[in-house]
Amino acid sequence: MVDEALARVSTNFVKNTCKVLFSIAVVSSANPAFILLVVPIAFLYVYYQMVYLRTSRELKRLESVSRSPIYTHFQESLHGVSAIRAYSQMAIQLEFLESMIIVSAALLSILAIASGQLSSGLVGVMSYALHITQSLGSIVRTTVEVEILTVSVDRILEYCKLPCEAPEVIEDNRPQANWPMNGAVEFHDYSTRYRPGLDLVLKGINLTMKPREKIGTVGRTGAGKSSLTLSLFRMIEPVGGFISIDRVTIGLRDLRQRLAIIPQDPQAFEGSVRENLDPGSGHLKNHITSMDGQLLARVNESGSNFSVGQRELIKVLVLDEATAAVDEFKDRTILTIAHRLNTIIDSDRIVVLAAGKVVEFDTPHYLYLYALCSHGGLIE
Numbered sequence: 378m379v380d381e382a383l384a385r386v387s388t389n390f391v392k393n394t395c396k397v398l399f400s401i402a403v404v405s406s407a408n409p410a411f412i413l414l415v416v417p418i419a420f421l422y423v424y425y426q427m428v429y430l431r432t433s434r435e436l437k438r439l440e441s442v443s444r445s446p447i448y449t450h451f452q453e454s455l456h457g458v459s460a461i462r463a464y465s466q467m468a469i470q471l472e473f474l475e476s477m478i479i480v481s482a483a484l485l486s487i488l489a490i491a492s493g494q495l496s497s498g499l500v501g502v503m504s505y506a507l508h509i510t511q512s513l514g515s516i517v518r519t520t521v522e523v524e525i526l527t528v529s530v531d532r533i534l535e536y537c538k539l540p541c542e543a544p545e546v547i548e549d550n551r552p553q554a555n556w557p558m559n560g561a562v563e564f565h566d567y568s569t570r571y572r573p574g575l576d577l578v579l580k581g582i583n584l585t586m587k588p589r590e591k592i593g594t595v596g597r598t599g600a601g602k603s604s605l606t607l608s609l610f611r612m613i614e615p616v617g618g619f620i621s622i623d624r625v626t627i628g629l630r631d632l633r634q635r636l637a638i639i640p641q642d643p644q645a646f647e648g649s650v651r652e653n654l655d656p657g658s659g660h661l662k663n664h665i666t667s668m669d670g671q672l673l674a675r676v677n678e679s680g681s682n683f684s685v686g687q688r689e690l691i692k693v694l695v696l697d698e699a700t701a702a703v704d705e706f707k708d709r710t711i712l713t714i715a716h717r718l719n720t721i722i723d724s725d726r727i728v729v730l731a732a733g734k735v736v737e738f739d740t741p742h743y744l745y746l747y748a749l750c751s752h753g754g755l756i757e
């Protein structure tokens with residue numbers, strides 16, 4: 378808007394200046410004596426234009442800057458008009474009550490003076506009545522605030538009633554330090570839903586991911602791709618069947634510490650960067666702190682300065698629509714969820730999900746051929 382206005386002003390300025398110069402030329406050709414009169418006027422005009430342009434631009438800027446808080450105030454007032462009305466109604470009622478108290482105290486005092494019974498107690502009541510305005514207001518505000526804050530306690534009580542997740546650690550069944558050694562993931566007749574009473578989102582899934590295999594997952598929206606990932610982390614528990622990773626049953630913390638996910642919608646939590654990177658504060662801490670440079674310490678080729686167990690800490694990697702850096706994880710088992718085909722075209726095999734079921738599970742090459750042939754009517 379401002380740029381447009383400035384452009385318009387500049388164009389007008391150039392246009393007017395040209396007109397003036399043209400007039401000078403015409404007038405002076407008719408009568409050269411006129412040039413003595415016209416030239417100073419023309420200079421004055423040009424000077425005026427320049428000064429006016431500069432000043433008016435500056436004034437416009439100042440005006441806009443000073444008007445903007447007023448506009449903001451109007452906008453905020455319009456948005457919060459219901460709150461303002463409610464507050465002003467409350468304030469009027471409170472003030473009415475306060476005035477009634479003061480009037481009653483004053484009448485009482487007048488009656489007491491008239492009957493000659495004015496006591497020190499009555500003077501005290503009068504003086505307190507005059508201050509009641511502030512006290513009543515703050516009492517009402519504080520009570521309302523306490524009620525509002527009680528909502529947080531309600532929320533905490535609600536959370537306390539939520540059913541607990543499975544145990545974080547099963548002491549008799551802790552995985553080896555280097556688990557998952559191979560990264561073989563198997564879904565056995567696996568079914569799950571988000572909450573009791575809802576429909577199943579994964580129905581009888583049977584999948585076997587070989588160690589270090591790269592699996593791409595495709596399917597229409599709502600087919601169950603993200604649910605497959607969540608089930609690996611046991612964010613949703615099975616209602617039938619089970620998943621095994623290198624054939625062990627372990628606690629939730631042990632499981633989630635050993636898998637990694639790069640989600641479609643990355644989340645960060647309030648706290649330090651370290652807490653965000655390592656919420657369990659357990660991974661490799663002693664080893665890293667003993668290294669030169671600590672978190673900045675170099676990882677050698679193939680991670681040779683880490684033990685096998687330490688390197689195995691993150692063995693199975695789940696990627697949700699993240700293609701970058703896949704080469705860096707060539708010795709990891711990877712499950713990639715893709716919404717675009719090029720994300721997973723280099724996968725070893727592709728799972729095609731539809732309505733919570735596996736409808737295809739084969740190499741991209743085979744699926745491509747299959748799609749081509751069925752499209753061309755070569756197979757049914």
Ligand SMILES: Nc1ncnc2c1ncn2[C@@H]1O[C@H](COP(=O)(O)OP(=O)(O)OP(=O)(O)O)[C@@H](O)[C@H]1O
Nearest residue numbers: 571572575578596597598599600601602603604605
């Ligand atoms: N938190 C939830 N609570 C209840 N139902 C859910 C929840 N999240 C997903 N669903 C349902 O589960 C089914 C599978 O959803 P999911 O997110 O796994 O599909 P998707 O294939 O990953 O979809 P998209 O490609 O859109 O991400 C859908 O019918 C969806 O409505």
